[in-house]
Amino acid sequence: MSNDDTMRAIGQDVLGGPEVLKEVRLPRPAPRPNEVLVRVRAAGVNPTDWKHRETGGFLGEPPFVLGWDVSGVVEEVGIGVALFEPGDEVFGMLPYPFGHGSHAEYVTAPARAFARKPAGVDHVQAGALPLVSLTAWQALVERAGLRAGQRVLIHAAAGGVGHVAVQIAKARGAYVIGTASAGKHDFLRGIGVDEPVDYRETDFAETVKDVDVVLDTIGGDYALRSLRVLRPGGIVVSILPVGSPEFHEEAERLGVRAVRMLVDADHTGMKEIAGLVESGGLRATIAGTFPLADAAEAHRRGGTGRTTGKLVLVVD
Numbered sequence: 380m381s382n383d384d385t386m387r388a389i390g391q392d393v394l395g396g397p398e399v400l401k402e403v404r405l406p407r408p409a410p411r412p413n414e415v416l417v418r419v420r421a422a423g424v425n426p427t428d429w430k431h432r433e434t435g436g437f438l439g440e441p442p443f444v445l446g447w448d449v450s451g452v453v454e455e456v457g458i459g460v461a462l463f464e465p466g467d468e469v470f471g472m473l474p475y476p477f478g479h480g481s482h483a484e485y486v487t488a489p490a491r492a493f494a495r496k497p498a499g500v501d502h503v504q505a506g507a508l509p510l511v512s513l514t515a516w517q518a519l520v521e522r523a524g525l526r527a528g529q530r531v532l533i534h535a536a537a538g539g540v541g542h543v544a545v546q547i548a549k550a551r552g553a554y555v556i557g558t559a560s561a562g563k564h565d566f567l568r569g570i571g572v573d574e575p576v577d578y579r580e581t582d583f584a585e586t587v588k589d590v591d592v593v594l595d596t597i598g599g600d601y602a603l604r605s606l607r608v609l610r611p612g613g614i615v616v617s618i619l620p621v622g623s624p625e626f627h628e629e630a631e632r633l634g635v636r637a638v639r640m641l642v643d644a645d646h647t648g649m650k651e652i653a654g655l656v657e658s659g660g661l662r663a664t665i666a667g668t669f670p671l672a673d674a675a676e677a678h679r680r681g682g683t684g685r686t687t688g689k690l691v692l693v694v695d
């Protein structure tokens with residue numbers, strides 16, 4: 380195999396800590412019908428990457444290449460692709476969970492996983508956004524139907540999902556309450572949070588009231604406790620295992636809605652996100668960039684759970 384038929388990627392043969400990640404050379408994939416081959420320029424790193432690295436998660440046993448976020452350039456199109464042509468700059472989330480593999484120089488995916496990269500933002504910015512933005516969009520807009528004037532509580536509002544969810548909620552005209560440790564409250568106000576809550580000092584379930592929508596990004600007992608802050612008819616959308624069979628029963632008893640969701644790749648959602656970015660309503664905060672070869676370092680940093688904004692791998 381010549382070097383032209385191969386690509387660099389971050390692979391792993393065993394489950395474990397960041398040290399199991401290593402640079403490997405793999406065959407460069409070819410696009411199948413309705414797929415595009417994208418030359419990856421930047422790719423966000425998400426908690427699901429370090430969870431899968433450690434536990435195998437939905438993917439089971441390695442070997443595999445992780446990564447769902449992509450910003451890059453279309454290199455080749457498969458039969459049937461009409462949305463894009465070679466040279467187009469695109470961003471998107473690979474079909475979650477089984478379409479993984481963006482922590483590499485090239486990746487193939489259905490063309491409809493992508494939208495055109497918004498004009499005026501670079502690949503690092505565009506590569507940070509897809510997974511967290513689709514998650515926040517699908518939770519707040521599609522599942523909860525968030526409307527102007529409603530009150531929304533966003534847990535971990537300084538995190539990858541949270542800081543994007545805050546901006547989407549503000550763009551829809553909502554009043555936003557966001558939790559973070561006190562040192563991050565200036566950051567929260569800067570992205571539009573109306574009411575920061577220090578979760579280390581205050582029990583949100585006791586102090587926050589009359590909320591229409593909660594985005595639970597923590598899981599465990601947070602989902603159940605979040606039900607208590609809702610108005611009748613309100614909704615908790617949890618993006619993590621809720622850890623309690625009572626979540627749905629309690630919601631029924633209180634006359635509120637309880638939903639668990641998993642992000643799903645979506646061309647229409649990506650176009651909405653691109654539109655928000657272009658109108659100035661959405662911008663990722665970049666906490667750090669790392670060359671592809673330093674993916675393990677990005678995993679180490681993200682795995683602390685203290686990130687403000689997003690970590691991104693840059694592929695030269």
Ligand SMILES: NC(=O)c1ccc[n+]([C@@H]2O[C@H](COP(=O)([O-])OP(=O)(O)OC[C@H]3O[C@@H](n4cnc5c(N)ncnc54)[C@H](OP(=O)(O)O)[C@@H]3O)[C@@H](O)[C@H]2O)c1
Nearest residue numbers: 426514535537538539540559560618640641642684685686
């Ligand atoms: N179901 C799905 O489809 C889906 C999609 C995306 C993400 N997720 C999951 O959602 C979770 C969040 O993802 P992410 O990308 O936003 O993670 P992240 O960027 O790593 O989140 C880091 C942030 O969490 C905050 N935080 C930690 N514990 C907190 C607490 N108890 N209360 C308030 N804030 C807290 C930290 O702020 P402090 O330093 O102030 O604590 C930090 O800013 C992850 O578990 C991820 O796997 C699920």
